[in-house]
Amino acid sequence: MTHSSQPWAQDHQGLPPLGDGKYNRRLGLVTVVATFGGLLFGYDTGVLNGALSFMMVDPALTGGAAELTAAQVGLITSTLLAGAAIGAAVGGKLSDRYGRRKLIIALAVVFFVAATGCVLAPNYAALLVFRFLLGLAVGGASVTVPVYLGEVAPFERRGSLVSRN
Numbered sequence: 001m002t003h004s005s006q007p008w009a010q011d012h013q014g015l016p017p018l019g020d021g022k023y024n025r026r027l028g029l030v031t032v033v034a035t036f037g038g039l040l041f042g043y044d045t046g047v048l049n050g051a052l053s054f055m056m057v058d059p060a061l062t063g064g065a066a067e068l069t070a071a072q073v074g075l076i077t078s079t080l081l082a083g084a085a086i087g088a089a090v091g092g093k094l095s096d097r098y099g100r101r102k103l104i105i106a107l108a109v110v111f112f113v114a115a116t117g118c119v120l121a122p123n124y125a126a127l128l129v130f131r132f133l134l135g136l137a138v139g140g141a142s143v144t145v146p147v148y149l150g151e152v153a154p155f156e157r158r159g160s161l162v163s164r165n
Helices: 007-011 022-034 036-055 070-098 100-120 124-152 158-162
Strands: none
Touching: 022 036, 022 124, 036 070, 036 100, 036 124, 070 100, 070 124, 100 124, 124 158
């Protein structure tokens, strides 16, 4: 198959090269900011590993017991993932209804509030609620950010920008 027989090549033959203009720099900034959702997904799932040993003996979380039970530790760990599954299932519909940019901004607020809540959780139940909210933000970002990047990226850079997430 020759280059000219590909339908997409004919549609974009007359476009100038992208170059190093303002748009290209702004696109780089938008990509970095938007892909923080992917970074936070890995961080929020992985950071718990280092914190669990301290959480297991925290009097506020144990409710007076010597330490958290295995079931409680499992719930703390899995609550974020359950929230992420629900956030991913609902995130696409919300981004279609309200717009991807607005949803990404709202998810950033949820990330901040939920992460702060996890740090300052006064008891076990509050920690579970904030971990679940964090999961909703993680799941919503994981479906919304790649689509948003695909929409704002020029066709010759779309694959590399979307895959950064």
